[in-house]
Amino acid sequence: MPLSAGAEACHAGSPGGEGASEAAPLLRLEPVGQRQPMNRQQLEAAAGGPGWRAARCSLVVLFWLAWVTMLVVSVAIVVISPKPVPTTLKWWQRSLFYQVQPELSPHVRDERSGGIDAVCEHLPYLKSLGxxxxxxxxxxxxKATPADLSEVAEALETTAQIQHLLAESNKAGLKVMLSVCEVNLQDQEETPGNKPSNPSATDALRFWLEQGVAGFVICDSDAAYSVETLLEWRRVFEEFSTQQEERILLVEQTSDVLRPLNASTQNLTLVNVVMRSILPKSEQPLSAEEVAEAVETRLQTRQEDGWTSWTVGGEVPVELRRLFLVLMMTLPGSPAFRCREAIDHTWDKESKHLEVALFSTLSRSKSREEALLYGSLMLLPFNITHNFSSHPFSNSSVSPRPVLAFLRSWGCVQFLILLNMRPEPLSLDPAWAPGLPEKGVFVASTGMNHVGSTYLHSLQLQPYEAVVIKLFNPGGYS
Structure with missing residues (x-):
């Protein structure tokens, strides 16, 4: 290659030189003044022409039609779909009942001896617990007669004690009901021409209603449990009832099946509350398996003859007492506790703190949650004890496990109650409840040692433990 070739090349690339390709601009810019805006025809051609404009208008119309259609369908679903209607509850449907039997002898007034003053002393405490x-x-x-109801046994001193209890209960904001269960209120013998009712019995009812009694308790085995008598009593109750303070009649069920009244259509108006026992009467304490079976049998027996008030009834093993407290407070209806059964003031400090905390937590939850007040109850299918291979609680290979579980539901709100009646801890199979939400928050437990949220597949029940969990529904509310 000649040495002059580089010089010739450089000369050729100099400005103004022929073939000056390196100095020439890569993009040639036209002067600003020479640019012309696109006219309408050019814009329509660039946008696809008149056909594209028509397609675009059609898409916009379809979008709004689809949006309006979805809105109309959504409104129709909300309107047509059944929704829960808030229920206005009576005072006896919101109340927790507490059964007391103080010594009413004129010589027993010291609060340490179980007299009427002992009850009056703890009325504010009972009110604070719900x-x-x-x-x-x-x-x-x-064997008392109707006349004895207005002149109570052993003269007027006992009547004065009851009146004192009524006055103190009124100050504490508590209502008082008198139990006349198994009392002979029919001292007239029935004859073919006479009604079985007794005017002196209604006079006795009026006497105590005037004193401020909120109602009476009778047994379904009493002679007074009849249509004729209860109709007469109902008229007396209506004389003293107001919209805010209705006087009621509570029937304690002593038989396996409540004896129906002759006029069954009037049963709901004649009987306000039916007190039922969860456990059957037994001479020997029931085992955990027998308790589980009895509870399950009772829950599966549906009787719509009045508002239910649950009481334990039978003897509960010591280790299951807190579990039964959870059970009674989460069942539909108004629980009825017996004195020294659940919130006795003589417990030691540690036990009292735990029991009272559990009772108070459940009481507050029941008073403000519609699902626990009057929501539906559904027994979950795995609460029935089967053979081990088919039971969802599967961390042992010895025996089926008596675990009870049920849901209380109202609208979108659900509460899950699990009760382990075995002395061993139980782990849940991850697939034990595929239809339930995966997550929830602890409301209460027998040990009061669970707080915060939890996943159902990771739950483990301790021996004789019961838990109450409020479930989180995806996309719902709580």
Whole structure:
């Protein structure tokens, strides 16, 4: 290659030189003044022409039609779909009943000896825990006549004690009901020409209603449990009832099946509350398996003859007492506790703190949650004890496990109650409840040692433990 070739090349690339390719601009810019805006025809051509404009208008119209259609369908679904209607509850449907049987002898007034003053002393304490009504038992002996109801046994001193209890209960905001269960209120013998009712019995009812009694308790085995008598009593109750303070009749069920009244259509108006026992009467304490079976049998027996008030009834093993407290407070209806059964003031400090905390937590939850007040109850299918291979609680290979579980639901709100009646801890199979939400928050437990949220697949129940969990529904509310 000649040495002059580089010089020739450089000369050729100099400005103004022929073939000056390196100095020439890569993009040639036209002067600004020479640019012309696109006219309408050019814009329509660039946008696809008149056909594209028509397609675009059609898409816009379809979008708005689809949006309006979805809105109309959504509104129709909300309007047509059944929704829960808030229920206005009576005072006896919101109350927790507490059954007391103090010594009413004129010589027993010291609060340490279980007299009437002992009950009066603890009325504010019971009110603070959520108790709404007392059921005074043992005020009348079984052979008492209607006349004895207004002149209570052993003269007027006992009547004065009951009146004192009524006055103190009124100050504490508690209602008092008198139990006349198994008392002879029919001292007239029935004859073919006479009605079985007794005017002196209604006079006795009026006497105590005037004193401020909120109602009476009878047994379904009493002669007074009849249509004729209860219709007469209902008229007396209506004389003293107001819209805010209705006087009621509570029937304690002593048989397996409540004896129906002759006029069954009037049963709901004649009987306000039916007190049922969860456990059957037994001479020997029931085992955990027998308790589980009895509870399950009772829950599966649906009787719509009045508002239900649950009481334990039978003897509960010591290790299951807190579990039964959870059970009674989460069942539909108004629980009825017996004195020294659940919130006795003589417990030691540690036990009292735990029991009272559990009772108070459940009481507050029941008073403000519609699902626990009057929501539906559904027994979950895995609460029935089967053989081990088919039971969802599967961390042992010895025996089926008596675990009870049920849901309380109202609208989108659900509460899950699990009760382990075995002395071993139980782990849940991850697939135990595929239809339930995966997550929830602890409301209460027998040990009061669970707080915060939890996943159902990671739950483990301790021996004799019961838990109450409020479930989180995806996309719902709580």
């Amino acid at each position: 108790v709404g009504a007392l059921i005074l038992q043992g005020a009348f002996h079984k």
